[in-house]
Amino acid sequence: LMKRSSPAEHRPLLCSETTTTTATQLCAAALSSKQKHAKEVFDRLDENEDGVITSSDDLKTILRDLDIEADTEDSQALFRYLDNNEDGEVDVEDFLPWYTDAAAAAEEVAESFQELLVGRRTVEEFDETPVNDDVLRRAVQCAIAAPNRRMSEPWRFIKIGPETVEKFAELNAKMRKNMETDGGRSSIVDWQKVPGWCVVTTKLSPGDAEAELDDFKSTSCAIQNFMLSMWSDGVGSKWTSGPVQKTQEFADLCGVDTSKERVVGCIWYGFATGGTKYADPRRRKKTVDDVLSSVP
Numbered sequence: 001l002m003k004r005s006s007p008a009e010h011r012p013l014l015c016s017e018t019t020t021t022t023a024t025q026l027c028a029a030a031l032s033s034k035q036k037h038a039k040e041v042f043d044r045l046d047e048n049e050d051g052v053i054t055s056s057d058d059l060k061t062i063l064r065d066l067d068i069e070a071d072t073e074d075s076q077a078l079f080r081y082l083d084n085n086e087d088g089e090v091d092v093e094d095f096l097p098w099y100t101d102a103a104a105a106a107e108e109v110a111e112s113f114q115e116l117l118v119g120r121r122t123v124e125e126f127d128e129t130p131v132n133d134d135v136l137r138r139a140v141q142c143a144i145a146a147p148n149r150r151m152s153e154p155w156r157f158i159k160i161g162p163e164t165v166e167k168f169a170e171l172n173a174k175m176r177k178n179m180e181t182d183g184g185r186s187s188i189v190d191w192q193k194v195p196g197w198c199v200v201t202t203k204l205s206p207g208d209a210e211a212e213l214d215d216f217k218s219t220s221c222a223i224q225n226f227m228l229s230m231w232s233d234g235v236g237s238k239w240t241s242g243p244v245q246k247t248q249e250f251a252d253l254c255g256v257d258t259s260k261e262r263v264v265g266c267i268w269y270g271f272a273t274g275g276t277k278y279a280d281p282r283r284r285k286k287t288v289d290d291v292l293s294s295v296p
């Protein structure tokens with residue numbers, strides 16, 4: 001009955017205070033481009049350039065080209081609605097205000113999606129409550145929707161159970177003991193208390209470095225989708241890639257054949273201690289203007 005607060009409830013502003021553009025301005029800018037695009041699409045169907053269309057089929061085509069789902073019945077109903085004076089014509093001046101309202105509603109969805117995306121943070125500390133496997137399955141569903149080269153779908157996701165985590169922890173302790181710099185200090189995070197572990201691998205292509213790199217990029221996209229899906233479910237995550245994961249023992253424990261695939265990361269996931277709003281509030285040092293340039 002008690003609903004955990006979702007990250008969406010404590011979203012940061014879409015744009016940092018150091019930039020002059022506000023989220024609302026961005027939204028208005030996107031809307032203005034959409035209006036121009038709608039005019040372009042309308043004009044394409046208006047072959048005799050008189051500013052009107054005369055069939056609901058044309059309206060259906062326009063809606064489709066503008067990514068608005070509408071069947072024949074919907075298009076006919078909208079045609080009748082927009083044809084104010086019932087003369088069998090829909091004027092571009094009638095259509096554009098209607099489209100602007102529809103696009104503004106879609107912008108709200110886009111804006112909250114972007115805020116969710118910008119609001120994701122790496123979570124450093126987890127409560128011990130296990131996360132339902134449905135959350136994991138949904139995250140993998142989102143992960144495998146990532147863009148990938150030639151549909152190679154080079155990824156694999158391995159859920160790690162407590163017995164294996166215990167072996168990882170032993171391996172970690174052994175490696176830390178051997179590391180002079182560390183002086184045998186134990187890990188800051190108690191691995192066995194991290195509720196969710198998912199190891200992600202990418203396909204190797206011996207002899208084809210380019211394909212392998214592209215597959216690696218694709219798998220990285222998939223991991224980002226995975227973490228965003230979890231975040232949208234109110235579950236925090238952390239992509240880890242420490243020395244333990246680079247060992248053959250680690251791969252063996254995960255059942256990874258290192259002649260065919262490579263571990264890209266190990267994702268820890270769980271409910272953030274103190275709630276996701278207390279996740280590390282690090283922000284990027286660089287702004288959009290620092291990293292975005294253009295050439296004519």
Ligand SMILES: Cc1cc2nc3c(=O)[nH]c(=O)nc-3n(C[C@H](O)[C@H](O)[C@H](O)COP(=O)(O)O)c2cc1C
Nearest residue numbers: 120121122123238239240241242243264265280282
């Ligand atoms: C490829 C990759 C490997 C990472 N490996 C580690 C790691 O081994 N240990 C760690 O503490 N964080 C690791 N991180 C998390 C980064 O430290 C974190 O993403 C970064 O500090 C930015 O914070 P944010 O995710 O909250 O934006 C890794 C992130 C990526 C993308």
